[in-house]
Amino acid sequence: GGQGGGGGGGGDDDKKEGYEVKQRPVLDSNFVMTQDKLVRLDEEMVRKELTPADNDGSNEEVAAAEDPLNGLRIHCWVLVRAGKREMTEDVFVEASTGNMCPTDQSPYLGIEAVFNHKNYWVDMQQCPVSRMRFTLDDFQAWEFVFMESTVSAPKAQSDEDAKPEGGDGQQADNTVAMQGTEEIRESDHVLDLPPSWVERLFIDRALFLQRYAKENDEIKKTKDYRKSRVELFAENSLKHGMVQRITVFSDLARSNAVEVQEVFANRKDKLRKRVRYYKPGTQIQIGQPESLIQEYFDPGRPDALMELVELPDGREFTFYHKATLDGMVQRIERFTRNRAPTKNLAMHKVIETFEGHEQRLNYRSITFEPIDPNTDAPQVKLQIEHPRKMTHKFDRNPDEEADRDLRKRTFFTGLRPPKIHLVFHYGPDRITAATRTYTTEKTINGDNFTMSEYVVDPFAKPMKFTEQRDEYIKLIGEEKAAISDFRDADREAQKILETRENDEKHPQLVKSLYVQLQDKKQFEANKPKEEDADAALKYDYLASYLPKRSKKTALTKQEAQAVKDACLKALKERLIDRAHIIETRLEEEQAALTKRQLGYHRQDKEKSSDDDEYEKYVHEAQFKIQILKQRRDRHEEIAKQKFKEMIERLQSDPRLSILNQ
Template sequence: DFDWSPMDMSQLPPSYKTNSPKEKKMLQLADNFLKQYTYLYPERMPLFLHPANECGVEKFVSTTVRPTLLPYMELYEWDGCASFVSDYLTMEPLKCPIALPSSLYSPTTILKYQRGNCFDFSVLLCSMLIGAGYDAYCVHGYATREMCSLDETLEPCPLLREPQEVRLVMSGKGGMPRLGNKMAIITSLSVLQEVAKPERDPLRGLRVHAWVLVLSGKRDIPKTFFINPFTGKSHSTTDERFLGIESVWNHRNYWVNKQDCCNGCKDLVFDLGDAVCWEVMLLESNKPLQLLADAKKENRLSCTCIDDMMSDPNDGSCAEEEKVKSMSFDMPLSWVAPIQISPREFETRYPQGRKVILYSKAKLEKWAPNLNGNGPVKRLTVYADLDRTEVVKVREWFENREDMLEMREVNEQTQLTTDYFRPGHPFHLKAHTYASLESESEHTMEFYNEARADDLQKYVENATELIEYFEGRDDFLHIRHTTFGKTGEGIHFAGTRTDIRSQPIVQIKECFHRNLEKPADEDVAERIFLITEEKIHLMYHLKDEYFTASTKDLFKAVLYSRGEAAGTAPKICISYQAGSSEKDEKPLQEYKLLLKLRREEKQLKQQVWQSKAEVSNILKTRKNEEMALQLSDANYDKERDGKRRQQQEAMKNAKEDELPQQEEQGLDYLAPFLIRFGYEGKMTKQLALRIRDECLAAYKQRLIDSFKITQARYEKAGKELQEKEQWFEKNQKQLSTEEEEEFLAYCSEAMLRIRVTESRLTR
């Protein structure tokens, strides 16, 4: 157990050590209220009214709530506040699970030592929620053993989807399970219920717990709900784990529940203004005093308790003025010092920077950003058994990594790793699935296709095939499927290393979306380059109301046997025209189509090898990123670095000093136009319009010149790459491995420049 005895009281404010006259009067009101409550409900448990604080001074619970809005965007929402409190504090169980605590420390002390019981958690969370504008209340009640002890070992991890251990096999229109599966379903359900059922609790219904109630209305909350401060999770007010409520309070008032809790909190009405369901301690000064008469008519407890609050219960006489005065007494202001959380504390978040939560078949670990060398902030380990011995998969979330890695999932059964990246990676990676970062293994890469000039969305490669998926291309291409032969039978292609080109390309298949600007029987849907068979197969899109598509098979062997000049060679093409047997193309057209496709086939081969070279470069880069990992600075690191702050302030002051001089010496961009039109200090409307038109024309001409320069650079880069590839084809046999590596790096950089230039031209 944590030892609170060495706490230094000397640094605490005077309000922690003494009570003001108004606070003393509030304590008297609370004592009289408790006497009436005990007299009318002798069988009920004591109320939690004025426990001692860390200085041993009794303080009314409402004055321990200090509404605070902290300067962090995350803490403006209820879920951010709840998550922070559950992460920042360490849970301490109550000394006696069925008795109220004897003390309630201030939220500032709880934040300082980062630990507390359920009441400490609730008061801190309620203070933050009220400060953020929510209608929030602390709740004293009863809950299950698992909720009171923060035992989530029977709960599924919220980061996982709902388990689907039992799947109902549906059949027929009625959607009923087939009879043959009913026994299996019943058996599975019974097994699951047996596993998930907690042990019987002899103290069920007696375990004291505190949580937070958030009423609907403020901050557009549509429905009232509970928050368990230990976990930061929201719960319905009908949740069976909440077994009853004794009282609720905020910084202004205190309410006692008068409703039956035999069904837990399911049937409770949370209208705190209903005197039948709730007994209020103070009538707030901003409420109309005629509520006193209404309250007297509605309920005996309300009348008796309020009338006798400031009088001796044995004295039957009490002046009406005293009754009204006691009713309109305002709650004293909070005695708690302002709640403050530094940026460093907010970033560090967890006690000692780390927190571990055990769930059913899962373990969740959390770290402060930049605490570990590779930047993890969360790790979820999923197990196959309840004892958490057999690992199924591991997920890790990262922050502040310069390689933009956001999440990594390792499947221990398949030995596959999937990396997920935020936008901004040099190769626009979105996800990467692999068994190893070696190029010989299987890889699946997803890209942010909007950032790539070729609109590549997904890349799948294994030992025998390569599949590329595209999205949003102008040529309507969406799939390119390349099949390779056995290793060692390849031909040397420009821009590739020996290990990349070692496999021959057997087939390239491309699939296209429908281009509505073309007739269906002229719009290619699929084309297959059967390289080893010297054949090209074209299949067109289906025409409306047709079940078969037009096709063409073109044979390259005819060109080799009769020469490229033989434009009338027979059987260059075998075609099928859907819906017609008369429309046959002339041999010359077929010959030109074959020559065009043969050129495109050569270009496709080059693109395939360049794609493999790019992926090889990506893998090499990823290896280097993992080996030389760098993390960006966290906010608190920048703040605590005094030298850096001084440098930043000095640079800022220098810029401010230079700014007036720059303004004085700054160029007047209108001066050339004003001189051209003879401006002498006065400007007419016609002159202003002429100058405006001249400025717009000059700006337009500047854009045109910029486009021409970019176009020239694009053409020059393409020409240089083509010349370099031709040079490589001529000298490839004499080149060393190092020279091939240099050429590969040149091709990769050149393609990147071309893509960037092309994207600028298309803007």
Template sequence: MEVLKEKVEEEEAAEREEAAERGEKTMRPPEVRKEEPFMTQETLRDLEKKVSEIEVAAPRRPSDIAEDAIDISKLPLSYQSNTLKEEQLLQVADNFSRQYSHLCPHLALTEEDDDGLNDDDDIENLGKEEEDKSFDMPHSWVEQIEISPEAFETRCPNGKKVIQYKKAKVEKWSPYLNSNGLVCRLSTYEDLECTKILEVKEWYQNREDMLELKHINKVTGLNIDYFKPGHPQALRVHSYISMQPEMDRTMEFYERARVDGLIKREETPKTMTEHYEGRTDFLSYRHVNFGPRVKKLAQNSAESNPRPMVKITERFFRNPEKPADEDVAERVFLIPEERIQLRYHCRDDHITASKREFLRRTEVDNKGNKIIMTPDMCISFEVEPMEHTKKLLYQYEAMMQLKNEEKLSKHQAWESELEVLEILKLREEEEEAHTLTISIYDTKRNEKSKEYREAMERVMHEEHLRQVEAQLDYLAPFLAQLPPGEKLTRWQAVRLKDECLNDFKQRLIDKANLIQARFEKETQELQKKQQWYQENQVTLTTEDEDLYLSYCSQAMFRIRILEQRLNRHKELAPLKYLALEEKLYKDPRLVEHLKVFG
């Protein structure tokens, strides 16, 4: 009601102001009659009394309606009383409300607070801005979890964990726990008792040989090793049954890491197949057939007793810079039969490709001369015959070129055999050593980093000792001339100072003279060399001119360095002299005698 009174008073004041303004505008006489208020105090009290006597029917609460409308006695027992768990949840909710109601009071209103709200509160809050209702959650009463790097790296108790599945078992280890870098092993079994192993998969980390996965099939005996990029031989996959040479195996490589573009190499006791990609000669495939060895040795190898090559088959990608009739698609070297078979690429508008076969015979004619080339030594089928291909000279040159390429192919196949032996030897050494790589940031395991750090500390200590030795007593040589234990006089102190400064000055002069002498010597030698070049310029060879230019470049470099050192010495010599003089005046042994001169 106080608000209502204030409203009425405000209206009366506004009417009086309006009346005063109207009076001024109409030029009323000064004796204007004072208007009476619209409502008197007695009228206002009567109005307040009448308003308070008015009864407003408030809506019934939902709980009251529910209690009247629902007969609780007919409900199950669980609806009439709370269980022990429900009572505990209610206690937790009540406890939470008591703890945090002060942080968010607008969410914790009780029924009494709700009934107390009226229109007066709404009027009072009309002009107020909404306050920030957000609040910070309380800090956790649990201490912060602290896990050391060593404990975090173990990942499980003692760094090992075993998970048993149906017909399978998984074993996990923390990094660096096993000396061979093994971190996980999956074993699958044939029976439920897990007694007969079918296959094993092992995962490795931090291996120096970049081994990532090893797949072992216990039934067939096939082993497959998978490597990450970075192996010395660019090995990617190596599948084998035995590590002995000349056995069934397959090697896959990272072709971008190899110069020859080798992708895959398959080897059996009698054959070797290689696949290439991205070569400049467009070679894509090479298949070599081996024959039985003639010599029987105790230990046969490609290095000591290579297998004889019987047949070499090579295939090539299409070279767009050559015509299809001249671009070889397949080349076969039949070595014992001394035959070479060529098959060219097929043109887009043809269904057949040209072929050519060369026969190398070492026969002699009637006069005993060796037959070099005859028409029957080249058998060809050409889709579109050309005149120059029928000439014996062209056929002879082609056969000579093929003979050289046959030697090159045999040599490359022999090198491939040697590379297989080298890879097998390297893999055996890697499996025996199984060295692990350690990051330079792992100071606890990286022995090399530890040794390097200790070496640097030793170097720094030695450098400190050298600096201490360099800061020796500069008055020691002059004090040695005096009788030991005798106290210095003023005259002796002045003489020591002068002798020390004169000696230092002489050393600075000697150093400047030495640099000047070297500078003049280099300049004279360069002038002599230039004079020699002017006298013998006509008869000099290209190599002599290159040597002369190199000497001039080095001589000019030395002259510039000497000139810079001399200029720097001239600038620093006076400063060094003044610094030594100041040091002598502050020396505790001379300071008492040199105060007068300072």
């Protein structure tokens, strides 16, 4: 027992010396500490934004310390008040930049005065611009200088309104308003607006539309830069409607143009801009200097053309697809060689893209057989009849299964034997798509086909031979329809090109009403005066009854009487013919109504089921008869009046004055 106790005593000394437990350090995350610091900074910034008034003084003091002229500079800008021009709030317009901002977000430090063409108002408010009131008839905020104020003084209230319903407070407010009125009326030191020492500005509309001076027989303004030249033209001054031309040169002498930008206005064909590029050794067409032409159009063309690009080896059409019937977005044509004006195009490929097509078509292309460079290409329509390959791509149809929803269809018409390859959409969670290929084999008995397919779903039922045959026959029909569609698309493209060529040969401008009136006045002023006599003779009411001889020869009494009788006879016949037409139509309507009434009364009343229809017909027929009777009576009155006026006109005609002697 003693040894055990001794051993225990020795163990306590060893524990204190060799087995002391160390304290674990506190572990901190640098990421968490950084995030906490960012959160505290965000909260501090939000707090500063919510309480900007606390920092206004300090910010102004800092700005003043940095800029010794802070608040001392004089500047003018424009104030557009609410109430007119469809303005709902007061707005500042910076004159140097044209930028607009509401008055409560003003970047300006202060306002001394506001003025217009009739008066001058001095600012009496001691507050920042963002809190100013721009009610110019408030005399506590604004003090006017001249009596010719466009702002009327506050009107005194009526006796009933001036009654103090709320006590002395309301009466005090009315007193303040009256004091403002008396101040206007009794002030002796208010200035009168002096007359202007300059004449009223007047600019002739024709000169205003002209805009620029005459330069080299053209109304334009030219400015040269280091390697470019800018020319500005007045609207409608040029027959093709150009208003701006920017020419970029490759040399400092400005003799070798590499790019020309032309801007148009008021073109009837909606041409807005044209860019021409020039590159030595590269031409769109033989005999044409441009290497690239880009044309841009505004909406409104019948063919919905938005952009047309002419390249040496191709052509690109871009459309406003929402204005096209099939939703075409772009048509790209590629050629195997450069174009020649007297030779057919050697087509390589045509690509068309769609958006919003009714059959979910988004891509269509046709590839042609290669043509030897040394041989002439056949006509484009013949090249379309024998393509090398045709491809169609479709968007996903959510109502169809992915394995049955066609994504791409390719007709390999140039292969021997021809093939039709189908690719379907990817199914959910699939990395492969189903495919199907039909191969046409020509035999003595006719065309046969073989089908090979790749099925993604191993549990899918295989197609029956009858289903394969029906699909193959359908694809053959779609192949013919595709060739027809490409033929129609090429015809539409050629029509667009012919229209563009005609528009460039005979450009037409949309002129304003003022310009049209001026052109009409100019045309009438330049018209030969001999035509006036011919026009008067053309509309002469006696021209067809006068004898065919010299115009200056006077008529005899017998001739004048014959002319008068013939004119009155012709008028009488016209009036009688008109009355006969009205009477005939009236008799036809009455006869038709009588016939319908007799037929209705003869039929069996118990078996009749068209009473409503009969009543409707009778009502319409009676209405027509009433209108025709009114027209007949009115024609009789008008005929008498016309006959009387014609007699008076003949009596006052100087050519028939011999009858009055």
